[in-house]
Amino acid sequence: AQSVSQHNHHVILSEAASLELGCNYSYGGTVNLFWYVQYPGQHLQLLLKYFSGDPLVKGIKGFEAEFIKSKFSFNLRKPSVQWSDTAEYFCAVSASSARQLTFGSGTQLTVLP
Amino acid sequence: EAGVAQSPRYKIIEKRQSVAFWCNPISGHATLYWYQQILGQGPKLLIQFQNNGVVDDSQLPKDRFSAERLKGVDSTLKIQPAKLEDSAVYLCASSIPQSEQYFGPGTRLTVT
Numbered sequence: 659a660q661s662v663s664q665h666n667h668h669v670i671l672s673e674a675a676s677l678e679l680g681c682n683y684s685y686g687g688t689v690n691l692f693w694y695v696q697y698p699g700q701h702l703q704l705l706l707k708y709f710s711g712d713p714l715v716k717g718i719k720g721f722e723a724e725f726i727k728s729k730f731s732f733n734l735r736k737p738s739v740q741w742s743d744t745a746e747y748f749c750a751v752s753a754s755s756a757r758q759l760t761f762g763s764g765t766q767l768t769v770l771p
Numbered sequence: 772e773a774g775v776a777q778s779p780r781y782k783i784i785e786k787r788q789s790v791a792f793w794c795n796p797i798s799g800h801a802t803l804y805w806y807q808q809i810l811g812q813g814p815k816l817l818i819q820f821q822n823n824g825v826v827d828d829s830q831l832p833k834d835r836f837s838a839e840r841l842k843g844v845d846s847t848l849k850i851q852p853a854k855l856e857d858s859a860v861y862l863c864a865s866s867i868p869q870s871e872q873y874f875g876p877g878t879r880l881t882v883t
Contacts, residue, residue, distance in 0.1 A: 701876045701877060702864075757819070758816050762813050
């Protein structure tokens with residue numbers, strides 16, 4: 659069975675600061691990787707996904723993530739955060755042979771104006 | 772395109788009572804999922820349907836939880852009897868093959 663670890667439970671940044679949220683997973687086979695975001699009062703939305711190909715994935719709103727297979731990592735990055743990025747961010751993984759998602763515990767990002 | 776619909780949005784019940792949640796997936800999405808999200812944790816899969824068949828219910832507490840998707844479209848999740856530890860947000864998601872899951876707004880259940 660797979661598992662996902664998100665190292666930071668709460669991150670506080672000022673606007674224009676750079677962001678990197680860590681995500682590590684454990685699974686021995688081929689995986690699909692996702693970052694979902696939940697803005698206050700809204701439902702989970704997909705930020706970006708990795709299925710195969712270029713390990714550097716670009717998503718919506720200027721976010722990107724890099725899949726490093728040797729490190730079992732899929733860290734989320736954004737060069738300059740905005741107040742509107744305040745939200746909870748979830749990393750998730752599924753085995754390529756199945757579609758069930760295993761989520762990390764989430765990282766609450768607070769961006770100060 | 773309409774998203775995943777869920778109802779009710781909020782529910783408060785006493786322990787030992789029963790409760791049911793409803794989900795209508797995005798049209799054409801054959802796969803439907805129910806997740807439980809306890810406060811401070813990520814969503815945890817309870818059950819996965821492919822059309823009207825169960826693909827995975829290994830994490831569903833079957834002594835009290837049940838789910839069905841009789842016509843392969845909408846689905847209901849039931850808890851009977853509820854316990855305090857069932858307080859959580861219950862999320863429904865749907866997908867098509869080789870694509871991401873789309874989530875509904877969830878039902879927030881409080882068991883007192």
